[in-house]
Amino acid sequence: MKIEFLTRDENRAVQNEIIAKIRDLINFKNLEPGDKLPSERMLSEKFGVSRSSLRETIQKLEIYGLLKSRPQSGTFIADIGPIAMQGMFKDILELEAPDFKALVETRILLELKTCRLAALRRTEEDLAHMKEALDAFADKVNKGEDAVQEDLLFHLSIAKASGNSTLNMFMLIITPEIITNFEKYHVCNVDRERLGLRIREHEEIFEAIKNQDPTLAKEKMKVHFKMLYEYCYNIE
Secondary structure, eight states: OOOOOOOHHHHHHHHHHHHHHHHHHHHHTTOOTTOBOOOHHHHHHHHTOOHHHHHHHHHHHHHTTSEEEETTTEEEEOSOOHHHHHHHHHHHHHOOOOOHHHHHHHHHHHHHHHHHHHHHHOOHHHHHHHHHHHHHHHHHHHTTOOOHHHHHHHHHHHHHHTTOHHHHHHHHHHHHHHHHHHHHTTTTOOOHHHHHHHHHHHHHHHHHHHTTOHHHHHHHHHHHHHHHHHHHTTOO
């Protein structure tokens, strides 16, 4: 069994290699929409990669809509025309790793939408999860401890409360890169006064969602992101 311990850049390179090989396999075999790909075991052996790397890549291509996995049946080519499929493969392989500014812009766009939907759709269970994350964040901040993960868990709980599985999925996809970049650029190394203000901002967002006021929730989220937006554009 092939075991790999890869950095993020190495993992991205391996995934791109697998994507290119899947594209070439589809072309060589003249596979059409609805056709089934060989099993994971066969593909991992053919491509010379670990099954975990292959599985991650297949999941990535599912997110892009190029493949469809069916439990107990296998992986199939999505119902996309050959020209569109080749174009999408080309675009995916040419994608660059997102920079910090791109991540921040994407996160803000997503969260302005998720908080509004959360205010309209939240359940009592959603509120309980949000409050738990909010309290965990405040506790870490008040103890002077790193609270990056608790901060993002609060925002992820809002995404989940939006009731939109696609928005929630996108938030889950970008969160690991956000955590890494927060640590890289020391985003959370701010004074205690600012940290206290962030707690209050979280509380105000929570109250707006609890009171089912989508307009206020969006406005409070904009205020909350003002410092982060300005910070990322001052990075050298």
